[in-house]
Every structure is written in structure tokens, then in C-alpha cells.
Amino acid sequence: MSATIIRNGRVIDPANKRDEIADLYIADGKIVGSKSEVRNPKSEIAEIDARNLIVCPGLIDMHVHLREPGFSHKETIESGARAAAAGGFTTIVCMPNTSPAADDPSTIAWIKDRATAVACVNVLPTGAISKNLT
Structure with a gap:
């Protein structure tokens, strides 16, 4: 399982009426609901600092x-x-x-x-x- 955490980004998701600074957890190319769903040891999780950036659907x-x-x-x-x-x-x-x-x-x-x-x-x-x- 590959995992990524996008930290501190402004998450904008119109479908879910979301506009907030948050961390986004991705496992096997899909957004997962919580950090607990990312099962890799921390050393195998890629981290992206999205401070001052927007994270949104394509x-x-x-x-x-x-x-x-x-x-x-x-x-x-x-x-x-x-x-x-x-x-x-x-x-x-x-x-x-x-x-x-x-x-x-x-x-x-x-x-x-x-x-x-x-x-x-x-x-x-x-x-x-x-x-x-x-």
C-alpha cells in the first residue's frame, strides 16, 4: 500500500461544502477518511507540505x-x-x-x-x- 499525507493545505471541495485548512490522507491513490486508515509505518508515508497552497478536485x-x-x-x-x-x-x-x-x-x-x-x-x-x- 502506498500512502501520502498532504499537510496544511487549503482543502476546497465544493461537493462536500468544504473550505478549510486541513491534512489530506491518501492510500493507494484514494482519499481515505482518517489517518488510522493509512496503515504504513511513518517511514513509508510520503509527506507533502501544502502550506499556502490549494488542494482541490482536478x-x-x-x-x-x-x-x-x-x-x-x-x-x-x-x-x-x-x-x-x-x-x-x-x-x-x-x-x-x-x-x-x-x-x-x-x-x-x-x-x-x-x-x-x-x-x-x-x-x-x-x-x-x-x-x-x-
Whole structure:
């Protein structure tokens, strides 16, 4: 069992109406209810000091321009996903203004496959409702 304690963070959890400075206990990748549920000896528990930081559910960015396919010199799915993760986003929705435009199932499938292979966050492609974005 792997365990982590995030200490002194401002825990914001809208679903549970929570906004307070608290410690958060994580075991095997899941938040557990109390310290007693973290069964590792202290030496095996990773600690993170989150003083002056916010601890919250992953954010969702509903409007991202990943530029791949077609404009990878500007940004790739991988680089955009890494930037999103660095900002606390766990899900991004990418716009269809790529080349070719994401206006058919094969382009959407390519984006999804590429994201599965290289992205560290969830990537949801947006399909265009017109051909070639016209």
C-alpha cells in the first residue's frame, strides 16, 4: 500500500461544502477518511507540505487549442496536456481548429488515440459541426 499525507493545505471541495485548512490522507491513490486508515509505518508515508497552497478536485478547461494535428510546431497534445497538468487541470476539451479540422470521425479518433498514447490528463476532442470550419 502506498500512502501520502498532504499537510496544511487549503482543502476546497465544493461537493462536500468544504473550505478549510486541513491534512489530506491518501492510500493507494484514494482519499481515505482518517489517518488510522493509512496503515504504513511513518517511514513509508510520503509527506507533502501544502502550506499556502490549494488542494482541490482536478479542474476542467473547456476551451483548449492543442493545435495537433497540423500545427505541432505551435503545440502538441503532449505539451498541452503537460501544461494543463502543471496548472491543476485533469481534463481538457480541445477545439477543432486543427489541420485537418476535427470535422470527421477519423480525425476525432486520431486525436483520441494520440491523447491516450501521450497525454497525462483526460483529453476530450470537440468535433466541428461544419466541414473545414466554414
